Each structure stands twice: as structure tokens, then as C-alpha cells.
Amino acid sequence: MKIIRNIGLTIFLICFAVFLSLPFLGKYKLTEKTFTENFSDVNQQKVLKPALKDVFDKEYNSNVAFFNDYNKAFDDANKDFRDKKEWDKVINDNKILDITKSSSIGFVKDNSTLLFIICFLISALGGIMYMVPALFIKPVAGIKNDYIFKRGITSRGIIAFCFAAFLIIFYIFLYQKPAYLSNWVLLMDGLSNTLTGGNSSQWFLYGFLYCLVMSVMSVRMYIKYRNNNYQLLRTTSVLFFQIAFAFMIPNILTNLQLPSMDFKNIWPLDYTFFFDYRLTELTSNGMLGYWMLGWGIFLIIVGVPVMVYFFGKRWYCSWVCGCGGLAETLGDPFRQLSDKSLKAWKFERIIVHSVLVFAVVMTIAVLYTFFTGSPKLLGIDTYSIRQTYSFGIGFMFAGAIGTGFYPVMGSRVWCRFGCPLAAYLGIVQRFKSRFRITTNGAQCISCGNCSTYCEMGIDVRAYAQNGENIIRSSCVGCGICAAVCPRGVLKLENLAEEGRFDAYIRPEEKAF
Amino acid sequence: MKIVIIGNGISGITTARYIRKQSDHEILVISAESDHFFSRTALMYIYMGHMKYEHTKPYEDWFWSKNRIELKNAYIQNIDFDSKKLFTVKGEEISYDKLVISTGSITNKFDWPGQDLKGVQGMVTKQDVELMEENTIGVTDAVVVGGGLIGIEMAEMLHSRNIHVHILVRDNVYWGGILPKQEAELVGRHIAEHKMNLITKSELKEIIGDENGKVKSIITKDGKEIKCGFVALTAGVSPNISLVKDSKLETDRGILVNDYLETNIKDVYSLGDCAQFRNPKENHPPVEQLWYTGKMQGRALANTICGTKTKYDRGIWFNSAKFLDIEYQTYGIMLKEPLSDEDTFYWEHKDGKISMRANFDKADGALRGFNFFGIRFKQTVADDWIRNKKDIGYCISNLNKGFFDPEFYKSYHKDIVEHFNKVQPQYQVKIAKKKFLVF
Numbered sequence: 048m049k050i051i052r053n054i055g056l057t058i059f060l061i062c063f064a065v066f067l068s069l070p071f072l073g074k075y076k077l078t079e080k081t082f083t084e085n086f087s088d089v090n091q092q093k094v095l096k097p098a099l100k101d102v103f104d105k106e107y108n109s110n111v112a113f114f115n116d117y118n119k120a121f122d123d124a125n126k127d128f129r130d131k132k133e134w135d136k137v138i139n140d141n142k143i144l145d146i147t148k149s150s151s152i153g154f155v156k157d158n159s160t161l162l163f164i165i166c167f168l169i170s171a172l173g174g175i176m177y178m179v180p181a182l183f184i185k186p187v188a189g190i191k192n193d194y195i196f197k198r199g200i201t202s203r204g205i206i207a208f209c210f211a212a213f214l215i216i217f218y219i220f221l222y223q224k225p226a227y228l229s230n231w232v233l234l235m236d237g238l239s240n241t242l243t244g245g246n247s248s249q250w251f252l253y254g255f256l257y258c259l260v261m262s263v264m265s266v267r268m269y270i271k272y273r274n275n276n277y278q279l280l281r282t283t284s285v286l287f288f289q290i291a292f293a294f295m296i297p298n299i300l301t302n303l304q305l306p307s308m309d310f311k312n313i314w315p316l317d318y319t320f321f322f323d324y325r326l327t328e329l330t331s332n333g334m335l336g337y338w339m340l341g342w343g344i345f346l347i348i349v350g351v352p353v354m355v356y357f358f359g360k361r362w363y364c365s366w367v368c369g370c371g372g373l374a375e376t377l378g379d380p381f382r383q384l385s386d387k388s389l390k391a392w393k394f395e396r397i398i399v400h401s402v403l404v405f406a407v408v409m410t411i412a413v414l415y416t417f418f419t420g421s422p423k424l425l426g427i428d429t430y431s432i433r434q435t436y437s438f439g440i441g442f443m444f445a446g447a448i449g450t451g452f453y454p455v456m457g458s459r460v461w462c463r464f465g466c467p468l469a470a471y472l473g474i475v476q477r478f479k480s481r482f483r484i485t486t487n488g489a490q491c492i493s494c495g496n497c498s499t500y501c502e503m504g505i506d507v508r509a510y511a512q513n514g515e516n517i518i519r520s521s522c523v524g525c526g527i528c529a530a531v532c533p534r535g536v537l538k539l540e541n542l543a544e545e546g547r548f549d550a551y552i553r554p555e556e557k558a559f
Numbered sequence: 560m561k562i563v564i565i566g567n568g569i570s571g572i573t574t575a576r577y578i579r580k581q582s583d584h585e586i587l588v589i590s591a592e593s594d595h596f597f598s599r600t601a602l603m604y605i606y607m608g609h610m611k612y613e614h615t616k617p618y619e620d621w622f623w624s625k626n627r628i629e630l631k632n633a634y635i636q637n638i639d640f641d642s643k644k645l646f647t648v649k650g651e652e653i654s655y656d657k658l659v660i661s662t663g664s665i666t667n668k669f670d671w672p673g674q675d676l677k678g679v680q681g682m683v684t685k686q687d688v689e690l691m692e693e694n695t696i697g698v699t700d701a702v703v704v705g706g707g708l709i710g711i712e713m714a715e716m717l718h719s720r721n722i723h724v725h726i727l728v729r730d731n732v733y734w735g736g737i738l739p740k741q742e743a744e745l746v747g748r749h750i751a752e753h754k755m756n757l758i759t760k761s762e763l764k765e766i767i768g769d770e771n772g773k774v775k776s777i778i779t780k781d782g783k784e785i786k787c788g789f790v791a792l793t794a795g796v797s798p799n800i801s802l803v804k805d806s807k808l809e810t811d812r813g814i815l816v817n818d819y820l821e822t823n824i825k826d827v828y829s830l831g832d833c834a835q836f837r838n839p840k841e842n843h844p845p846v847e848q849l850w851y852t853g854k855m856q857g858r859a860l861a862n863t864i865c866g867t868k869t870k871y872d873r874g875i876w877f878n879s880a881k882f883l884d885i886e887y888q889t890y891g892i893m894l895k896e897p898l899s900d901e902d903t904f905y906w907e908h909k910d911g912k913i914s915m916r917a918n919f920d921k922a923d924g925a926l927r928g929f930n931f932f933g934i935r936f937k938q939t940v941a942d943d944w945i946r947n948k949k950d951i952g953y954c955i956s957n958l959n960k961g962f963f964d965p966e967f968y969k970s971y972h973k974d975i976v977e978h979f980n981k982v983q984p985q986y987q988v989k990i991a992k993k994k995f996l997v998f
């Protein structure tokens with residue numbers, strides 16, 4: 048069994064190495080034909096073609112060299128307009144990802160199907176081969192956190208920092224310089240064409256990787272928590288919502304040329320929901336568009352409070368949400384790294400609520416511009432507010448920090464410190480909900496397993512050892528505290544609201 | 560007033576915290592084991608890598624100065640009760656107005672030959688775990704002597720390092736002195752399932768060392784030799800009273816105290832693992848070596864010290880433990896045999912890993928206590944039923960009010976009720992309806 052495990056790991060690592068090498072492989076040759084396919088506007092062609100004439104048909108051995116020449120040519124073409132301040136004529140979008148993809152020649156292009164199979168399918172298989180032997184090595188069901196704090200990857204060793212660096216770099220390229228990832232995106236074209244009817248973008252790649260990583264890591268969840276039905280169902284649920292709602296349905300809608308929408312993504316997590324281009328898209332698509340708009344608003348106004356009242360914020364954070372889904376699968380090995388100090392809790396409250404306020408203000412500004420047409424609100428350019436939010440929160444916080452810091456600060460950095468929707472759900476959970484984690488009398492032995500494995504950094508023990516129920520706005524109801532408690536002290540449940548804050552007092556001590 | 564507490568375990572610390580809640584007395588807690596209070600119950604998880612030492616500290620380090628509880632890391636060697644002074648090993652002198660002694664337990668050793676060899680140890684302190692880390696390097700086989708709660712924990716620890724474990728127990732089943740036969744067998748099967756070797760009806764005779772003074776095998780009383788590189792001594796713990804052994808303080812197994820946790824000397828109190836009750840309640844142990852009891856005693860004592868004389872009352876007994884992967888919760892006094900006026904009902908799931916037992920009054924059917932294996936049950940419900948002498952039929956029918964397993968777990972209520980009706984045909988109980996949404 049150990050051999051299978053090691054073979055699996057080896058296969059995975061080899062595939063991963065191949066995957067990592069792809070951006071550095073391949074040759075690039077831009078032809079005039081490719082160019083005209085991407086820039087169909089005749090006026091643009093007129094401007095760009097002369098500037099690009101040296102680039103056309105030249106073979107590049109690295110994408111860096113290609114980008115240099117291409118970008119330079121592009122800038123030259125625009126220079127004239129810029130100098131003359133003819134801003135409307137400047138061609139902003141250089142379509143570099145599409146251009147690079149379609150200019151790719153040689154190894155990667157020719158073997159894209161094979162590479163797809165190696166990078167994604169065989170590597171996933173390797174991962175699964177690594178995980179499944181656990182069933183035989185530790186045949187008795189029961190949660191085992193053995194070695195978690197003795198292994199570098201799960202206890203902030205050097206390898207954990209390397210992994211964090213990799214994730215952060217990945218996000219930076221994904222959001223800011225996707226052209227460097229063109230060879231990866233290229234591999235996705237086949238699948239993308241089948242699903243969406245068009246070539247793949249970096250977001251299609253990201254969506255696919257997201258689903259793949261979640262699926263493979265779910266196998267780990269299913270094995271590790273196989274004695275716990277709550278965990279099994281919850282994992283299935285997040286996986287389903289990710290694959291069906293976040294990935295398949297939007298892509299199919301695109302294929303049908305309908306506005307694409309992730310029906311479970313709720314503003315303000317889905318911060319672009321009220322952006323002009325999305326509102327326009329929805330309102331120009333007849334009944335269906337209006338229905339989608341209505342659904343989105345319904346979720347915000349009715350869905351969230353009603354569901355949180357009955358089930359707590361977990362219905363979203365641990366059962367539906369994509370960010371939560373990744374945190375509960377890929378992030379599970381890192382959950383114990385969250386900071387439990389009181390100080391961290393203070394920071395958390397300030398930061399997460401500030402992001403919520405920021406999201407609301409940004410959305411008001413954007414809507415103001417949408418309805419009045421005036422680009423400024425109180426003298427501030429609404430577009431720049433929106434850009435700041437997208438960059439600062441959407442990319443930096445949710446992406447690079449939120450996921451990149453998994454191996455350093457635990458799996459829910461974004462959910463805990465950054466997510467404005469979590470803040471909103473949390474306020475309802477704290478003040479008007481039937482959800483609580485009940486503490487079983489005085490059975491707590493203060494061992495600390497619950498606090499250690501709470502990904503939200505809640506010091507569960509502080510409540511449990513006092514016989515108090517755990518009612519915290521940040522609790523995502525993952526149920527792990529209850530699962531790892533060796534004395535059966537904790538239970539997540541929805542009960543009558545009254546008495547949820549009452550602590551257990553032993554009858555003998557009532558008089559104290 | 561200056562209150563000095565020796566021992567920063569759960570009982571000493573609880574006393575300190577509750578004194579602080581009610582008063583402004585000066586509080587000093589002295590301990591030689593660690594700078595800060597940590598959870599002794601979590602020692603095993605440090606070794607297994609589930610947690611680090613930091614995680615076992617229930618309070619952050621700033622907590623103590625914020626609450627003006629002074630901590631001192633020192634070993635007390637001597638107490639002069641007349642002049643109310645303590646002396647540390649280093650010769651420091653500390654005076655007190657009131658003294659609380661909560662020095663905890665030490666591992667039982669029964670003068671086995673070879674018990675001081677390298678690789679032979681118990682597990683009570685933080686240092687023991689560090690030692691165990693060292694002692695188990697390169698070990699392939701280990702023997703656990705005595706099958707109590709610490710024994711099974713040490714077995715699990717060793718098992719997590721892929722060390723083959725032999726558990727030596729005196730009775731013919733695991734923990735037979737405490738658990739009823741069926742439950743003991745259930746645990747025994749679970750131990751076997753984990754490929755550990757439970758050797759019943761056998762006792763340690765001697766431990767054999769190699770030329771380097773490290774253990775290489777043990778010999779049982781029936782002459783069997785078991786090769787091993789590590790021996791865990793877990794035949795119970797006893798009160799750590801060496802500090803006061805030959806003093807004016809009255810001791811027996813532990814420091815003798817009354818129900819107010821007062822010793823025979825004025826202004827000197829004792830509680831927790833090191834204290835022994837002069838008049839324990841019927842069927843209750845005179846020395847309570849439990850986390851919960853240390854906590855409850857501390858709360859009562861804090862009241863007494865602060866002027867409201869408060870009797871320590873254990874209330875309805877409860878406890879819990881975990882045998883490898885099987886959780887155990889018990890409520891009420893549940894001995895290995897029901898008391899003479901009690902009848903017992905036992906149900907076991909067909910897979911043999913989940914069970915429940917209820918003891919009840921033969922005459923009037925009043926519930927006396929529960930044992931649960933692999934089922935979590937609410938203390939509030941069990942406590943209420945036992946306290947108020949609820950009829951067994953009512954209890955079985957209403958078990959679902961107390962089940963505490965996580966959501967979506969299978970309920971065994973129907974099975975239990977059917978079995979109950981079969982073995983106690985005079986009862987024909989039905990499952991009580993549980994409201995789906997409670998408003």
C-alpha cells in the first residue's frame with residue numbers, strides 16, 4: 048500500500064513538473080492571418096499592421112521575447128494617438144492572451160490533447176493513488192490528525208512557504224499577466240469549445256482547475272472523515288455547487304448565447320453583480336435576464352436572512368460557496384494554521400466589516416453612475432472606486448492572499464478577514480438565528496482540539512470549557528470542531544432562538 | 560490577604576480564577592512543571608502531532624497578568640505551617656496567609672525490578688511526553704502495563720508511530736475493574752481491530768535491560784517474555800504528597816480534606832488529584848482524579864476562601880473518555896456490576912462498536928445511570944433524569960431528546976426501543992415524537 052502511495056505521489060509530481068514547465072516551452076509565430084482573426088476592426092488593422100510588420104512570421108523561442116516585441120509594436124502604434132491625446136483612438140486591449148495562444152506553434156500546440164491528459168487527468172489519478180491507500184493503511188474509520196504538526200507542509204515548514212509562493216505567483220499571473228499562462232490555457236481549448244462553443248480564456252482554465260482540485264481533494268475528505276456523515280454530505284454539496292453552478296451552468300449559458308451567471312454567487316461576494324456591463328447584459332436579455340436579476344436580488348434580500356435564520360451561515364459558507372468549497376477541500380490540511388488569539392479576532396472584525404462597507408459604498412457609487420450617467424459621486428470617480436475594489440479586494444485579497452496564504456495562515460483567510468458576504472451572513476447569524484454550537488454540559492476537558500482545528504480561528508474551547516454555546520458571527524459551521532472533539536462536547540444544531548446564549552450551570556452551582 | 564497556590568493544574572488554576580472573580584486578594588500560583596497552565600488531558604495529542612504544546616494552553620499568556628494572577632516557576636521543597644512560609648529548592652522563602660495545595664498525581668510504580676531502566680516510563684507530566692519522544696526513537700515493539708485510561712492513550716500514541724503495542728491487563732478483559740463485561744469486550748475487540756495485542760490475565764513480573772541500561776524485554780508473572788524497546792507504566796496514578804508526607808498535615812493516600820476542602824490545619828486547603836475526602840459519598844471514590852472534579856472543587860474552594868463557606872458537591876457523576884476511535888460517556892454511578900437493588904438494560908449495535916447501558920431501580924424503575932459507547936448523549940438530559948428519578952420506560956422512549964451525535968448521523972433509537980421491549984416485556988414503549996422545528 049505504501050508503494051502505491053509513493054507511486055501515486057511520483058506520478059503526481061512528474062505531471063506537475065510537466066505542467067509547470069509548459070509556460071517555458073513552445074515556439075511562437077504570429078502570422079498576419081492570425082492577427083486579422085483577432086482584430087477584425089479594419090481601422091485597427093490599418094494602424095496596427097505596419098507597426099507589427101517586423102513581428103509577423105518571425106519565430107520566437109520564448110514567450111518573453113515574443114511579448115517584448117509584440118507589446119513594443121503595440122505601444123508604438125498607439126504612441127501617435129497618445130502624443131496627440133486622441134484617447135478615443137488608442138487601442139487599449141492588445142488581446143495578448145488570444146494572440147499568444149493562436150501564435151503558439153510546435154510542441155505544446157501539437158500535443159495539446161496529450162498534455163491535457165498528462166497535466167490534468169493523470170496527475171489527478173496520481174493524487175488519488177496517493178490518497179486512497181489511507182483506507183488500507185489505517186483501516187479503522189476515525190479522524191486521525193497524526194503528524195499534522197510534525198510535517199513541514201502542514202505546519203509552516205519551508206515547503207509550506209514554497210507552496211504559498213507558488214499559489215501567490217499563480218494568482219498574480221492569472222489576474223495580471225495571463226498571457227504567460229497561454230500554454231496552459233491552450234490545453235483547455237478542446238474542452239472549452241465543447242462546453243462554451245468558444246476558445247478557452249484564463250478564467251475557463253481557472254474554473255476547470257478549481258473543479259479538478261476540489262474533486263481530487265474531496266477524495267481526501269471522503270476518506271479522512273468517512274465516519275462523519277455531516278462532513279460527507281457537506282463535501283458532496285460544495286463539490287456539486289462548484290461543478291454544476293459555478294462551472295457547468297455558466298459555460299452552457301454562454302454556449303446558448305445567454306447571459307452567463309453563477310446562480311449561487313451572491314452580492315457582495317459577487318461584487319460585479321451591479322456593474323453596468325452586467326446590468327446591461329441582463330436587462331437586454333428579456334424575461335430570462337430580468338429573472339436572473341430578480342433572483343440575484345432575491346438572494347441578497349430574502350435568501351440570506353431567511354436561510355441564515357433557520358440554518359446559520361453554514362448553509363452558504365460550508366455547503367454552497369465556491370471559496371468555502373476550496374477551503375474545505377484543498378484547504379483542509381491547513382485549517383489548523385488559523386490564528387486563535389484575541390488580537391486576531393479584533394483585527395478580523397475591523398477588516399471584514401470594513402470590506403463590507405467598502406463593497407456597499409462601491410456598489411452605490413457604481414449604481415449611481417449607472418442610473419444618472421454621471422461619472423463622479425461626491426467628486427470621486429466611481430470607475431476608480433470600482434477599479435480599486437476589483438484590484439484590492441477581488442484580486443489581491445480574495446485571490447492572492449485568500450488562497451495563497453492557505454499554507455501559512457490557514458484555509459479561510461479570505462472568508463474570515465475579507466469576505467463581505469461572510470460579514471453580512473455573520474451579522475444575521477450572531478443576532479437573529481436558530482443556529483448555535485451547543486456545549487454538552489461540563490464534559491469539556493479543555494484539550495484544545497476544537498480551537499486548533501477551527502479554520503476560522505475561533506477559540507471554541509474558551510466557550511466550551513465554560514459550558515457556553517458557541518455563537519460567533521464568523522463560524523462557518525464546518526462542523527470540524529465537533530468532529531475532532533474527543534469527548535463529544537460539541538454539536539452544531541438549529542433550535543429555538545430563546546436560550547441560545549445561556550451557559551450550562553450545574554444544579555449544584557446555581558446558588559454560587 | 561495573600562493566597563498562595565502550589566500547582567498550576569486545573570484545580571489550582573480554577574481556584575485562582577474564581578478567587579479573582581470575587582475578590583482583590585493577592586494570588587500567587589507556583590508550579591515546577593510549566594510556566595503556564597496547560598491541559599494535561601491533551602498531552603497525548605502533542606506526541607501524536609495533533610497539537611503543539613502552545614495549543615494545549617487554555618488561556619493566552621497575557622491572561623494572567625491582566626487578571627493579576629502572579630505565576631512563579633519553582634519547586635517547593637518545604638512548608639513551615641507555623642510561620643506560614645514556603646521554601647523553594649533554591650532556598651527562596653515565600654510567605655502566605657492562605658495556602659492551597661494542588662500538587663496533582665504521580666505515576667504508580669510497584670517496585671518492579673527494572674522499572675527505572677531507560678525506556679520505561681509513565682505519562683503524567685509535560686516532561687514525560689518529551690521523554691517519551693526520546694525513548695521511542697527506533698522502537699518497534701512496546702508494552703503497556705495496565706489498561707486504564709492513560710494506558711489506552713499511551714497505546715494509541717505508540718500506535719500512531721507504527722509501533723506494535725502489547726497491552727498487559729490483570730483482569731480477563733480490558734479495564735475489567737471498572738467496565739461491565741460487555742463494554743469491556745467491546746473495547747477489547749476495538750483494540751484488536753487496531754492490531755494491538757491485548758494480553759489479559761497477565762501481570763508484569765520484571766523488566767529486563769540490555770547492556771546499555773535500556774529495556775529490551777519484559778517478563779510476565781506466568782513467565783512469558785515479550786521483546787520490547789519501550790514500556791509504558793500505566794497501572795494508575797496516586798496523589799503527589801511527598802512535599803507534606805512527614806509534616807503536621809494529615810494524609811492517608813492523599814491529603815485528607817473535609818467537604819469544604821479544608822485540611823486539618825487552619826488556612827491550608829487541598830484539592831484535585833492530591834486530595835482525599837475523609838467522608839466520600841457512598842460508592843464515590845475518596846480520591847477524585849478527574850479534570851471535571853478538579854474544576855468543580857476549585858469553584859467551591861474559591862467561594863470558601865473568599866468568605867462564603869461552600870460545600871463541594873459532586874452532583875450526579877459523569878465522565879467521558881475515548882478508546883482509540885470509540886467515544887465513551889457515562890452518567891450516574893455505573894460500576895462493573897449493577898448495585899444489588901438495580902436492574903440493567905444493555906443494547907449493542909450489530910457491528911459491535913456502539914452500545915448503551917441503562918441501570919435502573921428494580922423496584923420503581925427509576926433511572927440510575929447510563930453508559931454510552933459510540934453515541935454522544937446530553938449531560939443536561941441525563942443529569943435531569945437521574946436526579947429526578949425518571950422511569951426507565953420514559954427514558955428509553957425519550958432517548959432522542961438526549962442524543963448528541965452530529966447531524967445526519969444514523970439514530971439507533973428504534974433498534975434500542977425494540978430491544979428494550981423484547982428484554983423488558985413488561986414495558987412496551989414507543990419512540991417519543993420529536994418536534995421537527997422547535998419554535
Ligand SMILES: Cc1cc2nc3c(=O)[nH]c(=O)nc-3n(C[C@H](O)[C@H](O)[C@H](O)COP(=O)(O)OP(=O)(O)OC[C@H]3O[C@@H](n4cnc5c(N)ncnc54)[C@H](O)[C@@H]3O)c2cc1C
Binds near residue numbers: 566661709802830
Ligand atoms: C495523560 C492523562 C490524561 C488524562 N485524561 C483525562 C480525561 O480525559 N478526563 C479527565 O477527567 N481527567 C483526565 N486526566 C486526569 C486529569 O488530568 C487530572 O485529574 C487533573 O489534571 C488534575 O489536576 P490537578 O490540578 O489536581 O493537578 P495537576 O494538573 O497534576 O497539577 C499539579 C501541578 O503541581 C505541580 N507540583 C507538584 N508538586 C509541586 C511542588 N512541590 N512544587 C511546585 N509545583 C508542584 C506539578 O508539577 C503540576 O504541575 C488525565 C490525566 C493524564 C495524566
Ligand code: SF4
Binds near residue numbers: 539
Ligand atoms: S466553530 Fe466549529 S463549526 Fe464553526 S467554523 Fe470553527 S470549527 Fe467550524
Ligand code: SF4
Binds near residue numbers: 536
Ligand atoms: S475538543 Fe472538546 S473537550 Fe477538547 S477543548 Fe474542545 S470542546 Fe473541550
